[in-house]
Amino acid sequence: MSGPDAGGAVAGRRVVLLGADGTVGRWYRTHLLAGADTVTTAGLGAGADHRGDARTPGAGLREAVAAADEVVLALPEDVAAACLGWLAGCTGPGTVVVSTCSVQLPLFEAASQRGLRAPLRGVNPMFSPTLPSAGQSVVVIAPDGEADAHVRRTRTRLEAGSMTVSVMDPAGHDAAMSVLQALPHAAVLSFVDALLAAPVDVPTLMRIAPPPARTLVALACRILAAPPEIYWDIQRANALGGERRKELSSSLLRLDALVEADRADDFRAALASAARGLGPYAAEGAEECRELFELIQRRRTARRSAGGGAPG
Known part of the structure; x- marks a missing residue:
């Protein structure tokens, strides 16, 4: 997966964004993905790289997920939960799966039950993504809290956008x-x-x-x-x-x-x-x-x- 290149710079990550055409998906891409990242989009809109229902992915989307550093579930709760089965078969411990759901604990529990080896994290903007983000609050969800490298990177990017970040575990969230x-x-x-x-x-x-x-x-x-x-x-x-x-x-x-x-x-x-x-x-x-x-x-x-x- 992505890391420092020969010159010491951090290479861009490979990110798959499910639900890319929704308001939360667009917000996540704007505020949490870097210009160096390679982003593969999936959604119902005509502009998606992989168009269709995320619950029934084609071979191309499965291959993109298998090679990704990060997979973002910018999806409703029931759709995100329905994707866990096939994600468990495509991802390993080197991929981070990120949920943007308003309710997080059921997804974390389902991920464990369905054998998802990839670590699951959450990001919940506490405002409508159609509003300006500066000055707003965002909750980052992680069982390990601040000790998690993905959490630290997420906090840094959000705070660079003048947002206030709180880190919570799924139950507390x-x-x-x-x-x-x-x-x-x-x-x-x-x-x-x-x-x-x-x-x-x-x-x-x-x-x-x-x-x-x-x-x-x-x-x-x-x-x-x-x-x-x-x-x-x-x-x-x-x-x-x-x-x-x-x-x-x-x-x-x-x-x-x-x-x-x-x-x-x-x-x-x-x-x-x-x-x-x-x-x-x-x-x-x-x-x-x-x-x-x-x-x-x-x-x-x-x-x-x-x-x-x-x-x-």
């Missing part, structure tokens, strides 16, 4: 994702479901919606504008997602009980406890929210000045 992805997405989807069931039409609601409501609607619209498979995987594939949804449901029931029993003092105590739990971020988050609401107001004012007005 999925536990964090259940809180940071499955939980807020469930809350937002539940909110928009309740909003659409309300006895007031959407145009009327949006004309008078205050910033908190508009922010929640905007978050819901962000989800609705993306492929449903992304958010289905986040909810379904994370084994801890069900616990987070139950906790969300229990929180709503506790709030309802406080209101029904007219327990204002307990409500105030619950808010004070939440503020203490958030620690220094309670003040920082309030300032971030103020800036966000000001941005929403500026956009609405500019739209009305231009003769537009709120939707509806």
Whole structure:
């Protein structure tokens, strides 16, 4: 596999990128592959070197994988898992397989069960790859943490792009994702479901919606504008997602009980406890929210000045 050449320089790696035509695949190629790397692409798009379903590779793709230093699975969770069988037959311990899945532990477990000898690593950008990457957070997943050479190289390239890198093991990653992805997405989807069931039409609601409501609607619209498979995987594939949804449901029931029993003092105590739990971020988050609401107001004012007005 690739290493220093006769002059001491590091030669480019041979990389196979499965799912190269997706947004995550394009992001990975831009930020984690070097100009000296030889990249072989596979995907459903017409521009792929190997066009077709990654779960049923042809001989050419298998040969490319067998010769690769790195194989990237920029694929949905179920597709990536379905590829492990044939990857186990093509790769050896000298190849690194990288998953970009939102949920990682099931893939690591399946890789072990299916006899994948190649070390498996993960990279999860904590933002939509359609957004600018500078200043964003990325999680790198590896059982051995910082001791892993691939992790160190990945961190170096991401930090060179002004991204913040955290290294986690698969179980720790999925536990964090259940809180940071499955939980807020469930809350937002539940909110928009309740909003659409309300006895007031959407145009009327949006004309008078205050910033908190508009922010929640905007978050819901962000989800609705993306492929449903992304958010289905986040909810379904994370084994801890069900616990987070139950906790969300229990929180709503506790709030309802406080209101029904007219327990204002307990409500105030619950808010004070939440503020203490958030620690220094309670003040920082309030300032971030103020800036966000000001941005929403500026956009609405500019739209009305231009003769537009709120939707509806």
